Amino acid sequence: MCGKKDEVIGLSIYYGPNQYKILNNIHLEEGDDTTEKMIPLGWGIFGWINRFAIIPIFNWLGGFISNYGLLILLMTIIIKIALFPLTYKSYKSSAKMRVLKPQIDEINKKIPKDKAMERQQATMALYRKAGVNPMGGCLPMLIQFPFLIAMYRFFPASIELRQKAFLWTDDLSSYDSILDLPFNIPMYGDHISLFTLLMAVSIVLSTKINGAQMQTGSSQMPGMKMMMWMMPVMMLLWFNNYSSGLSYYYFLSNIITIGQTLLIRQFVDDEAVLQKLNENKKKPKKKSKFQERLEQAAKQRQQIATKKINRKPLEAAFFVFMIRNYQGNLNKNVPINLSFAIRPKDLESFKSLRLSFARNT
Structure with missing residues (x-):
C-alpha cells in the first residue's frame, strides 16, 4: 500500500470461558499474566488468598466431585x-x-x-x-x-x-x-x-x-x-x-x-x-x-x-447594676443583666475589675 510493504502483525485470539485454570496457562508474551488478571479475584491479600488457596482447593475438589x-x-x-x-x-x-x-x-x-x-x-x-x-x-x-x-x-x-x-x-x-x-x-x-x-x-x-x-x-x-x-x-x-x-x-x-x-x-x-x-x-x-x-x-x-476541665469557663453570678442614661435622663436608672464566663485563674482579676468599675460608677 502506497509503495510500502505489508506489515505482518502476530495476533492471538482466545475464545472461551473466563476460567482461571485455563487463562492461567495462556500467555500472550513470555512472562505475561494479563489474561488471568481478567478475572476479578480482588486486590492485594484477597487476590492472593483466591489464587493460592481457594482456587487450588476448588479445582482439586472439582476433579472428583460433579455436584x-x-x-x-x-x-x-x-x-x-x-x-x-x-x-x-x-x-x-x-x-x-x-x-x-x-x-x-x-x-x-x-x-x-x-x-x-x-x-x-x-x-x-x-x-x-x-x-x-x-x-x-x-x-x-x-x-x-x-x-x-x-x-x-x-x-x-x-x-x-x-x-x-x-x-x-x-x-x-x-x-x-x-x-x-x-x-x-x-x-x-x-x-x-x-x-x-x-x-x-x-x-x-x-x-x-x-x-x-x-x-x-x-x-x-x-x-x-x-x-x-x-x-x-x-x-x-x-x-x-x-x-x-x-x-x-x-x-x-x-x-x-x-x-x-x-x-x-x-x-x-x-x-x-x-x-x-x-x-x-x-x-x-x-x-x-x-x-x-x-x-x-x-x-x-x-x-x-x-486540661479541658481547667479551661471550662465557670458561669459567674448574674449582676444587676445601675448605669445612668447618657442622654441626660440622670434621674432614670436602667437595669442591665450581664452574664460573665470566668476561668478559675482569672477570677481574682475579675474581682479587681468589678471593684474598679463600682468605684468609677
Whole structure:
C-alpha cells in the first residue's frame, strides 16, 4: 500500500470461558499474566488468598466431585478446619475475659462513672496481673476476615458455577428466588432468596450463642450491641440479589462456626481458666509493650480531659447594676443583666475589675 510493504502483525485470539485454570496457562508474551488478571479475584491479600488457596482447593475438589453444592460444602469444611486454631484461640481469650467479669463489675462499683479513666486503668491493671490480653480475641477473628472478603470476590468470578443447580436453586451463580413479590422493596428487590434468608438466620443464632461469652464486664458499648443485631439485616438486604453460591457458603460457614463453638465449650472449663488466671496474679508480671501503649494512651486522654476541665469557663453570678442614661435622663436608672464566663485563674482579676468599675460608677 502506497509503495510500502505489508506489515505482518502476530495476533492471538482466545475464545472461551473466563476460567482461571485455563487463562492461567495462556500467555500472550513470555512472562505475561494479563489474561488471568481478567478475572476479578480482588486486590492485594484477597487476590492472593483466591489464587493460592481457594482456587487450588476448588479445582482439586472439582476433579472428583460433579455436584457443586457438595463441593462448596467440602471446601467450607476444609477452610474451617484450617482456621480452627484461630477460632479456638479466640474462644479461649473470650473465656478469660468472661471469667474476669465479676471482678471487673466490682471495679465498676467502686469507681464511679465520672472517673472513666481511673476505671480503665484499674481494669487494665487487672488484665495485666491475670496475664490477659484484651485484644487477644479480636486478632484471630481479624485474621479470618480476609477469607470472607476473598470469597465475596471468588464466587461471582467463578464461571464453573454458571447454570449449576443445587437443591432448589437452578443457578449457583445467581440468586435463588423462592418467592417473587408483586412489588419492589428498595435495597432488597422483588423476590426472596432462601439461602440469603438462611444466612441471616445463622448470623442471629451465632450472635445469640456467642453473646454471653462476649460480655467482658467493662463498660459495654450499646453501639456495638446494636451493630451485632443490625448485621443480619444488612447482610439480608445486600446479598438478596447476589450469588446463591456465596450466600450458601456464608450460611455453611456460620453453621460450622456454631458447631465448633459448642464443641470447644465441652473442653474449656471456666473454673479451670479462672484458677489459671488467679495463679498468674501471684507471679510477677512485666508490662508488655502493648499494655504500656494502652496505659500511656489512657494517661494522655486523662491529661487532655483535665486540661479541658481547667479551661471550662465557670458561669459567674448574674449582676444587676445601675448605669445612668447618657442622654441626660440622670434621674432614670436602667437595669442591665450581664452574664460573665470566668476561668478559675482569672477570677481574682475579675474581682479587681468589678471593684474598679463600682468605684468609677
